[in-house]
Amino acid sequence: MQKIARIGVAVTTALATAVLCTPSVSAAANGGYGRARGGDHAVFVQTDNPDGNQVVAYRRAANGRLTQARTYDTHGLGGVLAGSVADHLASQGSLTYDPRHALLYAVNAGSDTVSVFSVDGDRLALRQVVRSGGRFPVSIAVHDDDVYVLNALNGGSIQGYTVDHGRLRKETGRNRRLGLDPNATPQFTNTPGQVGFTGDGSQLVVTTKANGSSLLVFNLNRSGAPSDSPVTTNLPGAVPFAFVPNGRHGVFLAEAGTNAVATFTIHRDGTASQEAFAATGQSATCWIVATRDLLYASNAGSSTLSGFRASDRGRRLTLLGNTPTDPGTVDASVTPDGRYLYAQTGVNGIVDEFSVNRDGSLTRLGSRTVPGSVGGEGIVAL
Numbered sequence: 001m002q003k004i005a006r007i008g009v010a011v012t013t014a015l016a017t018a019v020l021c022t023p024s025v026s027a028a029a030n031g032g033y034g035r036a037r038g039g040d041h042a043v044f045v046q047t048d049n050p051d052g053n054q055v056v057a058y059r060r061a062a063n064g065r066l067t068q069a070r071t072y073d074t075h076g077l078g079g080v081l082a083g084s085v086a087d088h089l090a091s092q093g094s095l096t097y098d099p100r101h102a103l104l105y106a107v108n109a110g111s112d113t114v115s116v117f118s119v120d121g122d123r124l125a126l127r128q129v130v131r132s133g134g135r136f137p138v139s140i141a142v143h144d145d146d147v148y149v150l151n152a153l154n155g156g157s158i159q160g161y162t163v164d165h166g167r168l169r170k171e172t173g174r175n176r177r178l179g180l181d182p183n184a185t186p187q188f189t190n191t192p193g194q195v196g197f198t199g200d201g202s203q204l205v206v207t208t209k210a211n212g213s214s215l216l217v218f219n220l221n222r223s224g225a226p227s228d229s230p231v232t233t234n235l236p237g238a239v240p241f242a243f244v245p246n247g248r249h250g251v252f253l254a255e256a257g258t259n260a261v262a263t264f265t266i267h268r269d270g271t272a273s274q275e276a277f278a279a280t281g282q283s284a285t286c287w288i289v290a291t292r293d294l295l296y297a298s299n300a301g302s303s304t305l306s307g308f309r310a311s312d313r314g315r316r317l318t319l320l321g322n323t324p325t326d327p328g329t330v331d332a333s334v335t336p337d338g339r340y341l342y343a344q345t346g347v348n349g350i351v352d353e354f355s356v357n358r359d360g361s362l363t364r365l366g367s368r369t370v371p372g373s374v375g376g377e378g379i380v381a382l
Helices: 002-019
Strands: 042-046 055-061 066-075 095-098 105-110 113-121 122-129 136-144 146-151 157-164 167-177 193-195 204-209 214-219 232-234 240-246 250-255 260-266 272-279 286-292 294-299 305-311 316-322 329-334 340-345 350-356 362-369 379-381
Touching: 042 095, 042 105, 055 122, 066 305, 095 136, 095 379, 105 122, 105 136, 122 167, 146 193, 146 316, 167 193, 193 240, 193 286, 204 240, 240 260, 250 286, 250 294, 260 286, 260 305, 272 316, 286 329, 294 316, 340 379
Parallel strands: 136 193, 240 286
Antiparallel strands: 042 055, 042 379, 055 066, 095 105, 105 113, 113 122, 136 146, 146 157, 157 167, 193 204, 204 214, 214 232, 240 250, 250 260, 260 272, 286 294, 294 305, 294 329, 305 316, 329 340, 340 350, 350 362
16 A cells, blocks of 8 residues: 555656657458448457557446456557656557447557557457558547648647548648657657547647647648647646547547646637636646536545536536545546446556446446556547
């Protein structure tokens, strides 16, 4: 217990101080992409292991409990940002599900690649491994046939792809450099945190965390290509980390600097304006997940999940309370029906299982240790 306590203090101290806080691979497992039906009653967890990245598949029972099914090699390496403790990628969206094409995308930060799996229930088949278009990929976003990868090092960059018959096709005209300070330290708070689309797919949003403490917005043309440069909205001291869409033109944002959740409207010109703000009262608030009118923010330093209810189209945020997790709460995912939430905890590589109650409170069901996933990030619940 003393060892766990010391590690927990290390997580809190490290985060609070810093933010003050290849070739294609055939798909044989399910007969190929044409027979993939999509994910169902499954949870996929990425290990981000530097010795060999893997995706661990779990079957999800009707009561929400998980049973390990299989482990799949990504044919790439995980990566570790300098200064990171609970989350080696310090990002959201490193493992992303594409329901339109029944594909799962995984970053291989240590190899500068992205792995593409077809999904059939809780089974995966590796379709492709592609270059990420930059250094140290950490986040992937998908909307219809467009996919964007966020690369964290060398000042950051985004690279766009289109989906073609179950494979990613790199679009040479969709690479943009972010122009962040490549020498800012520590790495884990001075690299970009997430790339994602607005709800209508017309804009691409990137968080810079402490390296500028800004939201970068690229307007997309009809073909899906980004503007030459982003519109920057500076948020001094906020350290914007991760977000989820709010309607067609807004986001719910987790801010590590203020330890809060905020609602922003993304305007047509790319500027962003704050509509609501609510503090978690916790430490290192970095990740966020949504289901219906409920939001859950992960607090790595406090090892808790903060629940919120959003009303009036996100203009009002009401804190529902905080739920303890295993040490180092990082990424989380909610099932499509909103009944179950699964939270990664990076200090010991554990996934905590929760049921989501009608009042928004969480009831703990149990936990699963994910092999080789200490510091890992990336989880998808289906």
